[in-house]
Amino acid sequence: xxxxxxxxxxxxxxxxxxxxxxxxxxxxxxxxxxxxxxxxxxxxxxxxxxxxxxxxxxxxxxxxxxxxxxxxxxxxxxxxxxxxxxxxxxxxxxxxxxxxxxxxxxxxxxxxxxxxxxxxxxxxxxxxxxxxxxxxxxxxxxxxxxxxxxxxxxxxxxxxxxxxxxxxxxxxxxxxxxxxxxxxxxxxxxxxxxxxxxxxxxxxxxxxxxxxxxxxxxxxxxxxxxxxxxxxxxxxxxxxxxxxxxxxxxxxxxxxxxxxxxxxxxxxxxxxxxxxxxxxxxxxxxxxxxxxxxxxxxxxxxxxxxxxxxxxxxxxxxxxxxxxxxxxxxxxxxxxxxxxxxxxxxxxxxxxxxxxxxxxxxxxxxxxxxxxxxxxxxxxxxxxxxxxxxxxxxxxxxxxxxxxxxxxxxxx
Numbered sequence: 571x572x573x574x575x576x577x578x579x580x581x582x583x584x585x586x587x588x589x590x591x592x593x594x595x596x597x598x599x600x601x602x603x604x605x606x607x608x609x610x611x612x613x614x615x616x617x618x619x620x621x622x623x624x625x626x627x628x629x630x631x632x633x634x635x636x637x638x639x640x641x642x643x644x645x646x647x648x649x650x651x652x653x654x655x656x657x658x659x660x661x662x663x664x665x666x667x668x669x670x671x672x673x674x675x676x677x678x679x680x681x682x683x684x685x686x687x688x689x690x691x692x693x694x695x696x697x698x699x700x701x702x703x704x705x706x707x708x709x710x711x712x713x714x715x716x717x718x719x720x721x722x723x724x725x726x727x728x729x730x731x732x733x734x735x736x737x738x739x740x741x742x743x744x745x746x747x748x749x750x751x752x753x754x755x756x757x758x759x760x761x762x763x764x765x766x767x768x769x770x771x772x773x774x775x776x777x778x779x780x781x782x783x784x785x786x787x788x789x790x791x792x793x794x795x796x797x798x799x800x801x802x803x804x805x806x807x808x809x810x811x812x813x814x815x816x817x818x819x820x821x822x823x824x825x826x827x828x829x830x831x832x833x834x835x836x837x838x839x840x841x842x843x844x845x846x847x848x849x850x851x852x853x854x855x856x857x858x859x860x861x862x863x864x865x866x867x868x869x870x871x872x873x874x875x876x877x878x879x880x881x882x883x884x885x886x887x888x889x890x891x892x893x894x895x896x897x898x899x900x901x902x903x904x905x906x907x908x909x910x911x912x913x914x915x916x917x918x919x920x921x922x923x924x925x926x927x928x929x930x931x932x933x934x935x936x937x938x939x940x941x942x943x944x945x946x947x948x949x950x951x952x953x954x955x956x957x958x959x960x961x962x963x964x965x966x967x968x969x970x971x972x973x974x975x976x977x978x979x980x981x982x
Contacts, residue, residue, distance in 0.1 A: 571595065571900065574709055574724040576697040576737050578605055581872030581889030582730035583678035587625055588897035590686050597722065598682070599711050601731065603694035605679055607672025610757045611786040611799025613638065613771070613883035616657055616664040617973040618890040623664055630677050635669025636769050636785045644774040645940045647947045648834035652936050652960050663979040668771060668784045668799070695720060697736040700727055700868060707867040725906055727868045735874035741865060750811035751854040751879065756802045756825050758846035759786070764796040765837040776941035777931055778805040779828055781839055800842055803854065804828060811853055820851045854879055859922035864914045867906065871896060876921035882932040884924055884971050891972065892917050924971055933967040936960055
């Protein structure tokens with residue numbers, strides 16, 4: 571069997587490593603000419619880090635990223651709504667990592683080069699089309715260096731080429747437009763003094779004004795400093811999807827004033843914002859769940875299959891879970907057609923549920939409830955939201971996304 575993957579992001583590279591481990595031949599085609607460590611921070615929840623640890627990457631990830639200890643939610647006044655331990659600190663058998671997205675991607679790429687071979691990873695090859703021929707799929711890529719066509723025959727083609735997936739566009743040429751939430755995100759990293767215990771993640775505010783921050787550099791933490799990944803989010807008055815670049819640099823003055831008084835005894839958010847060298851803006855978007863991902867020998871994975879709001883730290887995690895299940899199906903089923911349909915039957919409804927729940931703010935519902943019920947603050951959170959409701963919101967999302975302790979496994 572030979573599998574061709576369009577896209578060398580986190581999902582595509584993870585799938586490639588898992589297929590190689592199963593003895594399945596794989597080639598990766600990436601549209602950009604040079605794969606570089608782009609992006610900012612992401613979280614790898616225990617259900618995702620488990621599979622990367624099983625690939626032998628735990629030591630490398632632990633040396634680069636932070637092993638997250640705590641997640642806390644606050645209102646816009648800095649009052650604590652909900653706090654819980656995370657990863658191994660919560661008794662899981664596997665860690666939760668907060669890490670720079672580019673460092674994770676480069677870790678996966680380096681592993682793929684060593685295990686699969688650099689000659690099977692083709693940068694500068696953009697997906698153009700495919701056709702099914704008998705029991706094969708023939709994919710056509712455009713080589714950016716000379717604009718020539720490259721045809722590749724395989725048993726399976728996997729579109730793992732992100733939210734702007736060309737494979738998905740080929741399957742669904744019309745009607746599959748991004749859905750804009752009416753909220754804009756500004757993302758950056760700032761080197762600063764650690765906050766809380768130096769390993770915690772927090773979210774503050776509500777759905778129309780929110781700030782998220784967490785450290786992502788273990789080397790800096792060991793030096794007593796912190797590389798803080800942060801996201802500022804605001805509802806924008808126009809409410810229309812921007813037509814320009816979705817990841818463009820902007821001046822801090824575009825968004826910083828609403829956060830000007832968010833200074834609390836444990837963190838100074840305006841100082842964190844001002845400390846960033848570069849800030850990137852992009853809209854909070856997703857797409858409606860698709861009726862199907864699989865068309866004979868072609869299927870989708872990760873953001874190409876189920877782009878979702880970055881709520882609950884589940885975007886990259888679900889791509890990794892896709893990869894695990896797809897690799898297992900292809901290795902365990904004699905019929906490729908059955909394997910791909912089994913993969914879709916398992917993963918499509920699960921991820922569709924997360925897409926829809928994230929539109930309802932996922933586990934961040936606790937922040938919105940606090941804003942709606944006590945916009946001027948509270949003496950005690952349980953006067954506003956019963957403890958049982960806080961716990962139920964947290965557990966329900968974990969079960970939906972597949973990272974409750976029962977599913978992932980507790981430490982022995």
